[in-house]
Amino acid sequence: MSGTRLKAAILIVSQTASEDPSTDKCIPILKEVFTNLGNDQWDVAISEIVPDSILHIQNFIRTHTDGETPVNLIITSGGTGFAVKDVTPEAVTPLIDRHAPGLVHGMLASSYSVTPFALMSRPVAGVRKSTLILTLPGSPKGAKENLEAVLKLLPHACVQAAGAESRPLHVGGVKKLEADAGVSSTSSSSGASRGPHHHHHHDHGHSHGHGGGHAIPRAHTKPEDRPQSNDPNAGPTRRYRSSPYPMLAVEDALKLIAEQTPSPTVQKVPVDMSLTGSVLAEDVNATESVPAFRASIVDGYAVKIPSTGKFRKGVYPVALVSHAQAGDVQELKEGEIARITTGAPLPPGADAVVMVEDTVLRSQTDDGKEEKEIEILADDVQAGENVREVGSDVKAGDTIMRKGEGITVVGGEFGLLASVGTAEVSIYKRPVVGVLSTGDEIIPHDRPGPLKLGEVRDTNRPALLTSIRGHGFEAIDLGIVSDKPGALEQTLRTALRTVDVIITSGGVSMGELDLLKPTIERSLGGTIHFGRVNMKPGKPTTFATIPYKSSAGARATKAIFSLPGNPASAVVTFHLFVLPALHLQAGISPVGLPRVRVKLEGSVRMDRQRPEYHRAVVVARGDGEGLVASSTGGQRSSRIGSFKGANALLCIPAGEGSVEGGVVEALLMGRSRLR
DSSP states (O other), rough: OOTTTTEEEHHHHHHHHHHOOGGGGHHHHHHHHHHSSSOOEEEEEEEEEEOSOHHHHHHHHHHSSSSSSSEEEEEEEESSSTTTOHHHHHHGGOOOOOHHHHHHHHHHHHTTTTTTGGGGGOOOOOETTTEEEEEEEESSHHHHHHHHHHHHGGHHHHHHHHOOOOHHTTHHHHHHHHHHTTOOSSEEEEEEHHHHHOOOOOOOOTTTOOOOOOOOOOOOOOGGGOHHHHGGOGGGGGGSSSSOOBBOOHHHHHHHHHSSOOOOOEEEEEEEEHHHOOOOOSOEOOSSSBBOOOESSSEEEOOOOHHHHHHOOOEEEEEEEEEESSSOOOOOOOTOOEEEEOOOOOOOOOOOOEEEGGGGEEEOOOOOOOOOOEEEOOSOOOOTEEOOOTTBBBBOOOOOEEETOOOOOOOHHHHHHHTTTTEEEEOOOOOOOOOEEEOOTTEEOOSSSSTTTTTEOOOOHHHHHHHHTTTTTTTTEEEEOOOOOHHHHHHHHHHHOOOEEEEEEEESSTTTTOOHHIIIIIIIEEEEEEBSOOOOOTTTTTEEEEEEETTTSSSEEEEEEEEEESSHHHHHIIIIIIIIHHHHHHHHHSSOOOEEEEESSEEEEEEEESSSSEEEEEEEEETEEEEEEOSSOOOTTGGGGTTTTTTEEEEEOSSSSSEEOOOEEESSSSSOOEO
């Protein structure tokens, strides 16, 4: 990359500055640092301001790291403090592939030499794909000092992150590297003279609010220190007392799922009964015409139009018989007719068909078994009358189905493919889903005998397996796993080799035996994209991806949805989060449950803080009133009975009081009934 300027992007995280960009003071200061200390190596062409939002921060990073022209460096400023709204480290950490604790230490050490308050920051540094990412304080002075501390070292890191071989870069040893960077081991960490030290507090107490102060940094020296989940070896006294995962809105959670869901894979399959529910991955063209021959559309008599061009009524001998079955048919001559059935091929030479209703039997054979002569009562019969021409339904070469169209249970699409002799098609492979339950207290639902104290019959696994298969996806039963880290890890590793998506239920809350999140992060090297959702039921819903190597040797990820242990919560969150991901991976569009407006019968109490997905029965009124919804009763998250008969989830917003008799949105899980 020598001779090429490195591309840098600056992201300011500030609610205030996002609403009024004129209040930002950091962008010009950071650009000045690049100009003064960057040795003309940097092109800072991108700068943006976003609010204190995990989703906005992650969208910016993904845009400039995952595309065809990624930048070499992303610098963020703001949101690294202790305030509740400071979420930059939480947004950046899950996106990093390889952490850079040395850069974090360098920034902290340099700022600490100015003020002990430098330790009130939570910087993050690391590489995503081929881009280096650094998070700086929101204070202009703090951001400037942190960047100055490491800037001269960054070209070396960026070149390596972009794929350069390290061996040629290190020829000449550390002294040459220091000389090239303009630093020395005896100078300050930046190698730049900053002049007198100005004692300042990195408390972000400035007018444009890029964050809420520095916080004590997390250790970045070992991978084990990075996960947000509880350390199972630390014991109950050192577990989190409140969740470290930010609470996401349902819409933001769905966006993250869509971003992390793998694109559909294409496979060739035979046209058989298993095709139902699949989506075509390419257009299908007819290989033959339908009909493939000129066919009669009525029962009657095939006739040949005379050379004069006008057919006359009269008595004609029956020379041939053509049935709707395969076989050779002789040529029809002028002055003869042929008895023909619906769908049968016209004899060669025939031009039209006269309906049997327009004829009269005039004579029969001596044995009385066959017609000999027929009187045609119709006059002026035209060529092509009552004839289905070759290709009149489908012509060979016509596109009969388009990419993205599905094979429905109605049967029309399958019939069309069969009619033109299509033997195989390209479809999007439907993901295979594995389902397991966790917990020492969980027992199989069909185990005979009474329950022991504390035992719970497994409701979630059979309910989820039923729903998955009902939506047309293959589901594999992974059984019940005990609350032991080793057992859970082994089950998940085995499942990763056999399924495309894993669904677990239970083990995602704050208990000392809730091991899903630690196992995903610490044992399997997975990334938890969210661990809490602002909804009722289903708040602890967790979505993660786990790296694996495909059979072709390519590195990829598989999704794992860790659903709450309460049965109603598990079924609600399956329909809300898992089903859209399965649709995406199978090429189905639109994804998720259909959304309709329904009139509410009765009243539903709102939750003050969380939107609720209320189980209900939706019926279509025969009196023109449209769709009407009624509650299934008690909505406790443990009560799977709230799903009995339910075909919809009512979307009840958070608020005070009740929704009574109004119109609300509903997600349809099944067909509405007629009343």
